[in-house]
Amino acid sequence: MARTCDLTGKRRLVGNKVSHAKNRSKMTQKPNLQTKRVYDPVTGETIKLRLSTRAIRTLDKVGSLSKFLKKYKHLWNA
Template structure:
């Protein structure tokens, strides 16, 4: 399973760690992903999603279905 947010498509960033002596070594910054169970009252069911914490805050505020509608997504796009 790839480390991407299902709603925002946030992925790991790749770059270089640079020491004081200018030595470069590869590093990855992982997004803060959480596996969360979200209730959808419109469909009376639960859905498990892997979300970034930023997307989780937005879904908590707006609700899942209005957020998907504003992003132009459907529930099938997110779950599949």
């Protein structure tokens, strides 16, 4: 299973770690993924999702899963 957010599609970033002597070595930054059960009042069901903490905060702000998908449809259509 890939470490990817189910709603936003966030995944790991790959780049170079650069030392003071300018030596470069590959490094990754992984998203902070949490397993969360999300209740959707429109459909009346609870869904278990792997979400980034940023997506959880946005989901709390918007209110429900249906509103999130409606407002941020550009994220999950890609």
